[in-house]
Amino acid sequence: MSTIAEQLRRSGASRRDFLTFCGKLMVAAPAGLAITSFLSPEAVAATIGRARRPSVIWLHMQDCTGCTETLLRTSQPDLATLLFDVISLDYHETVMAASGYDAEHALADAMKENDGKYILVVEGSIPTGESGTYLKIAGRNGIDMLRDVAAHSAAVVAMGSCASWGGIPSSNINPTGATGVDSIIKSKPVVNLPGCPPNPYVLLATILEFAATGKPPKLDSLGRPKFAYDRVIHDHCPRRAHFDAGRFAKEFGDSGHRSGWCLYQLGCKGPVTHAPCSTRHFNEVVDCWPIGIGSPCVGCTEKDVAFTVPIFKTADIIHPVPPNTYPPIAAEHKGISPVATGVAGIVGGALIGAGLLASRNFPSKEE
Amino acid sequence: MDIDRRSLLKTAAAAATLTIIPAAEARERRVAPSDAVGLLYDTTRCVGCKACVVACKQANEMAPDVDGYGGGLYDAPEGLNEYTKNVIALYREGEEQSFVKKQCMHCIDPACVGACMLGAMHKGAFGVVSYDAAKCVGCRYCETVCPFNVPKFEWSKKAPKIVKCELCRHRLAEGKEPACSEVCPRGAVIFGRYADLLADARERLAKNPGKYVPKIYGERELGGTQVLYLSHVPFEKLGFRFQGEEAVPHVQQSVQHGVYKGFAAPVALYALLGAVMFRNRRRGDSDE
């Protein structure tokens, strides 16, 4: 396996395109990633360039292929560059040329060649009902295929909500027993990237971090990389000012909606949804994300929210961190003027003094 | 020494004193009028969005208060004041946190109504405590006696009035509900008939033991208020200073009515004073 830099040179990919890609990574992962904690795209490029081009095997389980589609909607780098230069996408049922028995051979070869070194990306939920027979790929149960491929991987990335916790197929009544990767794979590090779909740059950053440092990015208690999932949308939303000021869209198409006001009253789940969408938009178009186009967030990354809580039901605010413009229970008001106190003291003292002086002239007995 | 006069004087003195020592007559505890309306505010549902603050300002056509925390840029009052009839305050102590909506409590037996000389503060339709500036002399006695510090005075104006929440009675008259409850997205503050709200509050307490402090503030406090509160933190922390059940005007009016029962005592005292003076005059010379 050559390094990424060698591969880029060999393929003649434009350095400018690669630098643009590194710049995008810096935006996608501004904090918490070793590969992007530099001050310039050039420095990031150098770090990534030194990394060995990682081998990636991509499995589809019970999915809609949306997570692949999100990857396809990148243009910088374009998919070709991505597939061939930055990562080595050795097995991907949607985009690979092979089919049928050739595809199975491709999988076996890829596994043998990079045994213990490839990164397994899983898209789609894994059905566990009826011993897993709801999903059969090349005659095998999906769950068995997953276990098999994961056993020889270096790490597993669960791409999308389905792979992370079961997604749409797992919603009530969950007829297939759909579940996420980390309830099946326990022996390998699993990084969850929930989202329906998640942002592709989050995936790329995660894979490259792994390739460059050999370790996954720092994860939270649900296995999600902190650099992308440590905040709720509400805390980073461009429409937050409208929320704070009490400006809400009340119906789709009303004047508030057309003015771009907060969608909280339309059921936006931003306050309870951990996701990077508010700052990293989709399709490389600014404001191309649900709230940006006026559609309330449905909480697609969160198991307790997405496809469970009705879309138009208003969300709790789990961490109310109000701005400083809330008055306290008892505000401090204007204090006491020292000048006035001084004057009062002088006047009072003078009166009492005068009184005492005058009283001295007054004998206690009758004149 | 004239025994008669002495005993007369003694009796007179005793009688005079008796009319002055307050005879605290039991004054009946008032109940909410049959058509009483009110608000029910639940701190567990409030998210501090302040839509109610904005709506109140708009419905009552009030000026922004930029002198508070607003730094000249934002309408951010420090609390209720001459520009603000409704405000959301924040209580925070370590991990314990709650929002609280502050506005007039529309007491069933209000201190301000008892105080006002010409009835500028009066309990009007639906039991809403209302203000009529035409009868107001700006003495601010209502402001002094309100246990919730609700009425505010327009200190900055040349023709100042008293400012306080009147439950949007101009909207009530049109069959609409108050602006704050209409706009609340969580149903944290709801409007309704007082009896219904009380029942609703009791139901919430019964169905959610442990979620709330087991008390509906305003059910009995200070004689009862038509604005009720449910909270998940102790009410004292939210600025509700007083928990006693006696209506504020109770003692003062018991004393006053005890003394002035039908104006009989002053008339009697006047007659007594006149009688004594006449008697003394007829004596001519003084003695002792």
Added chain:
Amino acid sequence: MSRNFKILLLLAAIGIMLIIRRFAIGLGASTALSDGYPLGLWIALDVVVGTALACGGYAVALLVYIFNRGQYHPLVRPAILTSALGYSMAGLSVAIDLGRPWNMWKIPLYFRNWNLNSALLEVALCIMAYVCVLWIELTPAMLKPSRITRFLDRILVWIIALGMLLPTMHQSSLGSLMLLAGPKLHPLWNTPLLPLLFLITCLAMGYAMVVFESAISRRHTALLAVLQKIAVFAGIAFVALRLIDLALRSRLSIAMHLDLYGIIFWIEIVLWLMPAMIANPFRGAMCIALAGGLYRFDTFLVAFQPGPGWHYFPSVSEMFISIGLIALEIAIYIALVKRFPILGGMPAQEHSRVAQAFQPAPRHQETT
């Protein structure tokens, strides 16, 4: 004009200018009043303490006309004059303090809107009536004998009786004013006895003021010792009532916490008891006036607890308006006693039946 008189006029002039300024720029800009403390110096001092100090007329009238101590008769007129001026200044202070004074005429005339539960209404109407009564009582001193004075003479008994009834009513109602503040009044001051306590303090302070005036004008000084005793007795009764009331309602322990309120409470008590130990009637009277003034001021301002975050101390402008009004009152007093027969007792040529009836026999009359 003496130098002192000029100083008084200067202070009065400053006060008047500040009053004009108050109306020009509004209450918020000229005072330190706030929503936490809507009643301030003008109410607590000028009205509540001021009217008590102006109860000399009431106090002496009781002594002379009810308890028939005719030898105090010469003190009646100067006391009534002080009362008239004191109450007039108090009324003026209220007019300055009101936010909407143009509605003031509605108080006596809008009787259909009267809230008969309001102690403040009682105070306002009573004081308005009493000011009229006081000036009417002074007319015999200031007008030449005429049809008016003869008519007044006939009804004077009833006017004087009114002049004793009205203060009884409104001074006790002044106490009820703060009773309505209920839980906002500190428990050491909050008692159903407030009306009675205010009545006792106003009588004591009234007598104290009479002692003052007589001492300063050096007239009738022989009578002062007894007045002093009455004031002292009132003080002891006051202290006893207060302490017993607190004990009966189990609040005496609060006074044992020596926080700001506890300390001020005990200062009040000590000031009330001190005159018993002071021989100099002038100083004793000062003590009583101070004790009563402090008690009433505390009830309205210091013991009033609007809640955390609120502070009040009168602004310089507020203070100098009060000072100006007091200076004006004193100046007018001095001018009037020089012009009219007030201090010397009623002259013999007055044909007032009342005067003759209450005039002490010549052997008791003091020669000055």
